[in-house]
Amino acid sequence: MQLPPKVTERAFERLSEIGADEQGQALRVAVEGGGCSGFQYEIKLDKPEDDDLVLEGHGQRVVVDSVSLPFLTGATIDFTEELIGARFTIDNPNASSSCGCGTSFSM
DSSP: OOOOOEEOHHHHHHHHHTTTGGGTOEEEEEEEEOSTTSEEEEEEEEOOOTTOEEEEETTEEEEEOTTTGGGGTTOEEEEEEETTEEEEEEEOTTOSEEOTTSSEEEO
């Protein structure tokens, strides 16, 4: 059984702050081949598609396409603010290693 990714309250709150849903958009989290470790995350605002898994909270949506879903089983999607900047992050228990940039990983 595959557990869907979880989205933190902080991530939904950030989407609310930027008005994603008011623009008819959701945060898309996808996995693509490439990056310095074999796979990389693509995180962007996008319109939901019919075959997306939709995770909802605070009136906001995070979507994951069916191809990326197995790579994100049990992952946590969060939003962090640090001295060097703010960004959405993925804590992925399936990744055996990851790059220092946090957007590239291997399984």
